Amino acid sequence: MDVCVLNKSSIDSSEYQLLLVDDSSLNLDTLLACLGDTYDLRVAINGESALAVIAEGYIPDLVLLDIMMPDMDGYEVCLRLKSNEKTADIPIIFLSALGSDTDQAKGLELGAVDYISKPCNPAIVSRRVQTHLELKDHKDRLRKMVRNKTLELTEAYKDLKLVHDQMLQQEKMASIGQLAAGVAHEINNPAGFIGSNLNSLQKYVGKMNKGITVMEQLIESVGQADLTKQLKEMKRTLKFHFIQEDIDDLIVESKDGIERIAAIVRNLKNFSRSEDDTLVETDLQKCLEGSLNIAWNEIKYKAKIEKDFHKTPPILCLPQQLGQVFINLLVNAAQAIEDQGVIIVSLEQINEWVVVKIKDNGSGISEENLQRVFDAFYTTKKADHGTGLGLSICHDIVQKHEGAISVESTVGEGTCFTIKLPISAKSLDAERV
Ligand SMILES: Nc1ncnc2c1ncn2[C@@H]1O[C@H](COP(=O)(O)OP(=O)(O)OP(=O)(O)O)[C@@H](O)[C@H]1O
Ligand SMILES: [Mg+2]
Numbered sequence: 001m002d003v004c005v006l007n008k009s010s011i012d013s014s015e016y017q018l019l020l021v022d023d024s025s026l027n028l029d030t031l032l033a034c035l036g037d038t039y040d041l042r043v044a045i046n047g048e049s050a051l052a053v054i055a056e057g058y059i060p061d062l063v064l065l066d067i068m069m070p071d072m073d074g075y076e077v078c079l080r081l082k083s084n085e086k087t088a089d090i091p092i093i094f095l096s097a098l099g100s101d102t103d104q105a106k107g108l109e110l111g112a113v114d115y116i117s118k119p120c121n122p123a124i125v126s127r128r129v130q131t132h133l134e135l136k137d138h139k140d141r142l143r144k145m146v147r148n149k150t151l152e153l154t155e156a157y158k159d160l161k162l163v164h165d166q167m168l169q170q171e172k173m174a175s176i177g178q179l180a181a182g183v184a185h186e187i188n189n190p191a192g193f194i195g196s197n198l199n200s201l202q203k204y205v206g207k208m209n210k211g212i213t214v215m216e217q218l219i220e221s222v223g224q225a226d227l228t229k230q231l232k233e234m235k236r237t238l239k240f241h242f243i244q245e246d247i248d249d250l251i252v253e254s255k256d257g258i259e260r261i262a263a264i265v266r267n268l269k270n271f272s273r274s275e276d277d278t279l280v281e282t283d284l285q286k287c288l289e290g291s292l293n294i295a296w297n298e299i300k301y302k303a304k305i306e307k308d309f310h311k312t313p314p315i316l317c318l319p320q321q322l323g324q325v326f327i328n329l330l331v332n333a334a335q336a337i338e339d340q341g342v343i344i345v346s347l348e349q350i351n352e353w354v355v356v357k358i359k360d361n362g363s364g365i366s367e368e369n370l371q372r373v374f375d376a377f378y379t380t381k382k383a384d385h386g387t388g389l390g391l392s393i394c395h396d397i398v399q400k401h402e403g404a405i406s407v408e409s410t411v412g413e414g415t416c417f418t419i420k421l422p423i424s425a426k427s428l429d430a431e432r433v
Helices: 025-035 047-055 074-082 101-109 122-222 225-237 240-271 284-299 319-336 390-400 425-432
Strands: 003-006 017-021 040-044 062-066 092-096 114-117 280-282 303-309 315-317 341-350 353-360 404-410 414-422
Touching (some): 017 025, 040 047, 047 074, 062 074, 062 122, 074 092, 092 101, 101 114, 122 225, 122 240, 280 284, 284 319, 284 341, 284 353, 315 319, 315 414, 319 341, 319 414, 390 404, 390 414
Parallel strands (some): 017 040, 092 114, 303 341
Antiparallel strands (some): 003 040, 280 315
């Protein structure tokens, strides 16, 4: 290859690497004489060698390029360097004895930064090389600044988008909350009187049935055969036995329905509860025991409870709301168990957190659905079995306590919800004493 390394200069600016491309040794001598002491120079005596040395990974800070060379002229070398992304930004100064304006314009159009006429004046060459190296430095610095600023802006945009999304979510939750409060209020009253009427109806039906039995016994005791026959005939045509049996079932089912409506209203109310709550120092074990008692009705036919409670310091919280979280999770766990299963409830301190885990060996949740379980109104339960608000309420309450709730699950193996709640500074101090 017709390239050689020359004169690594002792001056500091020799960190600049220059490639001189010229087939005339006379011209090369002039260039070496004026630049050799200042810069780290390489020489190529034709276009192909210049491109080859660059292709091997040598990227000069500037190229001094002769135009008139055998085989490949300087214009072609320039064109190839400018069309390669890696070399497009290297400043090129043309050197030529072709001194016409057209030649100069052609060189500059191809992307060269300057044009020096031969024979070269050393002072002009040296000054122009320095100027273009300075310009290149400024350009590089600007490019770096733009890149850094773009990165900063991209990060800032990401943060902003996150905050924006969170605000949107909060707004959405607030409007759902308002809607929920309105719906809960409207449903509460009629549900209340339907429930109380059903209770009265159940009592009245019981009394009526007793009365009818007594009347039947009286008619029979009178001993008038046609009267007894008429009574039997009437009971048969009116399907009296069936009605007597079915009426009880209807009332029980209706009471069950109204109880479900009441549960939905309770959930909706919790969902939209006001923020004026006062924090109370609470022993979470007691809170968990309370929730287990309340949820026991839902659990008892489905699962055995295993408790793994360790001593934890009290935390500042809203115990009723945390109780609601535990109940929701326990009921979900029981509902996820098809036949018979186990629910493990654990409580422990990990560093400055109290950690509660509620783990079941029920159906599990698929990876795809796992992303959605905390969304309001997301449910996989039948229309009258779940509102889909349970976990969204849990998430909201835990967040309000500056804690975190997470879930791990494997389909067919079970699910584990983990709640981390911060221990108040006061409790931590007391613990350290
Ligand atoms: N322990 C669990 N095991 C399996 N799936 C669960 C479990 N907990 C929650 N899920 C899934 O997450 C969904 C949402 O739960 P969430 O408690 O929010 O609503 P829900 O239980 O369907 O209704 P609601 O709580 O209002 O009665 C459930 O429908 C169920 O598909
Ligand atoms: Mg639920």
